[in-house]
Structure formats: C-alpha cells, structure tokens
Amino acid sequence: MTIHYHPSIEMLTDYAAGSLSLTHSMSIATHIEQCQECQQQIRKLTTLGGQLFTQTTTEDANIVDLKASFFDKLREQDRSESMSSTVKEQGRRDQSTDHMTSEETLLSWEQDYQVPKSLRQFVPFGYDKLKWMPLSPSVKIATLCQEEGGAQVALTRIKAGASIPTHTHTGDEITLVLEGAFSDKSGIYRQGDFITRDASHKHKPMVTKDAECICLTVLDAPIEFTGWLTRLFNPIMRRYHPHSNH
Amino acid sequence: MDTVKQIDSDDHMVQDMLAISQNRDQEALNRLFDHYVPKIRAFCLAAQPGANLMADDIAQEVMIRVWRKAHTYKPETASLNTWIFTLARNARIDYLRKNSRHQSNIDPEYLWRDVIDENADPFKDAQQKRDQERIQIGLAKLPQDQQQVLAKVYLEGKTHKEAAEELSLPLGTIKSRVRLALHKLTIYIKR
Numbered sequence: 375m376t377i378h379y380h381p382s383i384e385m386l387t388d389y390a391a392g393s394l395s396l397t398h399s400m401s402i403a404t405h406i407e408q409c410q411e412c413q414q415q416i417r418k419l420t421t422l423g424g425q426l427f428t429q430t431t432t433e434d435a436n437i438v439d440l441k442a443s444f445f446d447k448l449r450e451q452d453r454s455e456s457m458s459s460t461v462k463e464q465g466r467r468d469q470s471t472d473h474m475t476s477e478e479t480l481l482s483w484e485q486d487y488q489v490p491k492s493l494r495q496f497v498p499f500g501y502d503k504l505k506w507m508p509l510s511p512s513v514k515i516a517t518l519c520q521e522e523g524g525a526q527v528a529l530t531r532i533k534a535g536a537s538i539p540t541h542t543h544t545g546d547e548i549t550l551v552l553e554g555a556f557s558d559k560s561g562i563y564r565q566g567d568f569i570t571r572d573a574s575h576k577h578k579p580m581v582t583k584d585a586e587c588i589c590l591t592v593l594d595a596p597i598e599f600t601g602w603l604t605r606l607f608n609p610i611m612r613r614y615h616p617h618s619n620h
Numbered sequence: 621m622d623t624v625k626q627i628d629s630d631d632h633m634v635q636d637m638l639a640i641s642q643n644r645d646q647e648a649l650n651r652l653f654d655h656y657v658p659k660i661r662a663f664c665l666a667a668q669p670g671a672n673l674m675a676d677d678i679a680q681e682v683m684i685r686v687w688r689k690a691h692t693y694k695p696e697t698a699s700l701n702t703w704i705f706t707l708a709r710n711a712r713i714d715y716l717r718k719n720s721r722h723q724s725n726i727d728p729e730y731l732w733r734d735v736i737d738e739n740a741d742p743f744k745d746a747q748q749k750r751d752q753e754r755i756q757i758g759l760a761k762l763p764q765d766q767q768q769v770l771a772k773v774y775l776e777g778k779t780h781k782e783a784a785e786e787l788s789l790p791l792g793t794i795k796s797r798v799r800l801a802l803h804k805l806t807i808y809i810k811r
Contacts, residue, residue, distance in 0.1 A: 383808050384780045384795055391774040392709040393782075396717060396726040403731040417748070418807040422755050423709065424702030426774045430662035437657050444653065444680050445646070448687060495730045521724055 377409050377566040386412060390419035397525040401548045401568070401592050403492035408566040487553060493518070493590070497529075501588060504529065512536035530589045532556070537580040545594030547571045554587030556580060634695045641690035653683055660708045667712065667777040678715055682707045696745045699752055706732065712777070751806075758805040766801040769794055 381389075381402055388394035389402040406412045489497045496518040497504060504516040512533040520526045525545075532538065534554070548570050555564045558577045563569055571577065581587040633655065636648035657679045664675035685707050693703055710732050717724040759767070772783040780798065784791040802808035 383799060383802065387773060387798060387802070388779050391777070392713050392732070393773055393777045393779050395779075396713075396724050396728065396731070399728075399731050400726060403733075415807070418751050418755070418805075419802075420706060421699070421702050421748075421752055422759070422770070422802075422805060422807060423774050424699055424705040425755055425759055426770060427659060427663055427705040427708065428701045430666065430775060431658045432662040432665065437654070437661075440657065440676055440679065441650075441653055444683060447680065448684065451684070491733075492730050495727050519724075519726060521726075 377411070377564075377568075378561075379563060379567040379569050380409065380412055381405060381568050382570070383415075386415055387419055390416050390423055395521070395525065397519070397521050397527050397592050398548070400492060400527055401550050401590060404490045404552075404590055405550055405566065405568045407490050407492060409568075487588075490552070496527075501529065501531070506531065510539075513538055526593045528591050528593070530587075530591055532579075532581045532587045532589075534581060534586050535583040537578060540576060540578040545573060547594070548590075548592040550590040552588045552590055554585045555582045556587050556589070557582065630700060633700050637686075637690050637693055637695075637700060640687065641693070649683070649687055652686060656686075656704055657683065660704075663705075663708050663775060664712055666771075666775040667716075674715060674719075678708065678711045681711045681715075685711070697748060702752075755805050755807070762801050762804065766797050766804075769797045770801055773798065 385394065385398065385402060389399050394402065402412075406416055487501060489500060501516075506514040506516045508514045513536065514531050516529045516531070518527045518529065529552075530538075532554075548568070549563075550569075551563050551565050551567045553565065555562060556579045557563065558579045560577075562582075633652060636645070636652050639645035639648040640652075660679040660682050661672075661675040664678050665671065668674055682704065686704065689707075693700070710728055713728045713732075717726070717728065762770075769783055769787075772778045772786065773780065776783075778786065780794050781791060784794045787794070799808060
C-alpha cells in the first residue's frame, strides 16, 4: 500500500513527545498503524525523546523516603498478588475467551474491514454496531468522542459514488481514510492517507464509484455547509459538536 | 557529555534489567531507582513546575512498571533510556488526563504502543543502533535556540503552538528551528 499524504513533521514530533492532544493523537496513532514510513519517523523521534530525557535531573529532591515507600508498596502488591493469583488466573482465562468472541463477531459481520487497534476502545464490535446518524441518504456520521474544550472525533461513512455537499471548516479538520477512497479538486485519497484542511478551505469531496468510503475525522470546530439547501444542516452539525452554544 | 562513559553505564543498567526479569533482583531495581527517579521527577516537574506530589506518584508508577514489564524490554530494539522515556511519557499523559480540568475518556494505552516491534529484524536493529548514536552525538552539537525548543516540546510537554506563545516568537520560527534540528539529527528528511 502506498500512502501519499502524511501528517506534518510537527504533528509527528508533538505525538512522539506526548504533547499533542489525545484527540489528535488518535488520528496519528491510526495513521502510523498503516504507514511504515511514519512508523520509522516516530521511532527516531522517540529515540530523541529518550536522549533528551536522560539529560534531565533534579538534584535537590530527597528520594530516600520516596524509595522506602516505593519498596513497601511493591512488597504489598506482590503479596496480595500471590494470594489472589489463582483467582486472577481464572479471570484471565475468561477474559481471553471474551476477547476471542468479539474478534470473531468482528470478522463475521464485516469480512473485509479491520478496525484499527487505536480505535477499538470506541469501536469494539465493528463499524456496523455504531450509532450512525444519517445526514443524507448517502452520508452518515458516528461520533466516537467529544472532548470538553477540545476537538470532536467521528467516523463518516459515505456510499460509493456519493459526495458530501460543499462545505468550509470553522476550525482545522483532519481526515484519515480508513476504507475506500474519495477525491476533491486537489487530489485522490486512498486508505491510510492523512489530510489536513484549515478554516479557509472550501471543498466538495466525492467518493469513488467502486466502494463505500469510511473516514476518521477530527474537527476542532463544526463544519459549515455553504450551499443554500444544505445550509439547513448547519444547526444539526453545531448541535453535535461540543463547542456549540445550543 | 562523555558518550563513551554513557554507553558504558547504559550497559550496566541493561544488565540490571536482565537481573530483574530473570531473578527478580531487588538490588538491581534499587540501582535503577537511584538513576532514573530523579530524571522522571525532573521530566514531570518540567511540565508542571512545583507539582512534587504528581512527580512522586508518576515516578513510583513508572518504577512499578519497570519491575513488572522488565521481561518485555529488548535491548536490541531500543535503548533503555528510550524505553523508560516512553513509560514516563505515557504515565504523565495518563495522570494529566485523569487529573486535569479537561478530563478525557480516551485511554492513552490504545494510542502509544510499545516502541518494541513484534517481529525481530536484525537489519532494523542495526539501523536503530546507528540512529541512536547519531542522535546522541548530534544533540550535543545543536545551537542553544534549537535545543531550547526541543526541550519545550519534549520535556515541558508543549505543542509547537504553545512553545511559540511562551517564547513570544512566531509559530514559523519555532517550526523552522525544530525542522533544522531534526534535519541535523537526520530524523527528518524532506519528502
């Protein structure tokens, strides 16, 4: 798989450093699951983090007390663990069978779709099991999480050959193609492609005719539809966004 | 910093990791505690100055993970410093999301997986070693202004945008400083 559109080096750096917001980190984590090139980049950026980390130190702190309490805690935990290990063992066995059933369900429902590991917290049973809200006969969205004071993460599912009405963004928007492909006047985007659009951008994405398209989107602020009829959607989009006043 | 000396002391600590995973050697853990806890605390205090309680909590949490996860550490795929950095980074993210004003239900465990690849690849490992050495040597030679911005992003946990605001510099300047630094460390090659 060749991926043509990647996150900026700034975003990758902030992700490796752990300074990027969790919502944006989710889109990076999902991209690097599919992108070898960015995986390599993250590896090096993390090595740099390790190096900067070794250069730090605090001289003033007295760690003797901290150490004593740490070893007490460790002994306490080890003791309670060995006592409950048989119970735990049983629990683990149950958990692993649970896990298998959910994997199997995932496969039987959607033969071709592999939900990225980074999204499984919010998509544990496959895309079909999510609560989808129809925006039009061919477009639906499912909100995965909304951060107070942060962005909104959602999935958009568009039928083959359909298009999303022309819209602009009131904030930055990240789109990551999970399944299928779509195009706009700037290019064609396939699985794994990572596209960033800012508020000035006005576009009309169209899905290719061969298959439906599922995208992960991270929105800083609600999108605004610009066509006269589709402007009717705007109150709905605002209502489903955490920043709205409605 | 004396690079040769650092690599030598790193070897001792890798031995300590082995002693922990194979023999549950508490003495070895004791030595790693002395070496890494001041660094983990400094790393936390850089992001939240004065938050000593948080620094203590995170340092303990990281050392407990070292004790429990020592067997998953593979010296050929990442240096011990890098491995412990990722533990500290993840613990700090987790602590902040649970205790900050903007609580989040996104679990960082899903987003930052181990740096250690599942498949062993000798070619990649050799490459990794070379990258490691290049970064270690290159970092000391960077101009002060570039080191400062890297420290803001990595240690203080600031995004590029926040670093720009704090240093009263245009975002473009911060971006180009980081790019220049990454370029010199051969981390970033323009696509």
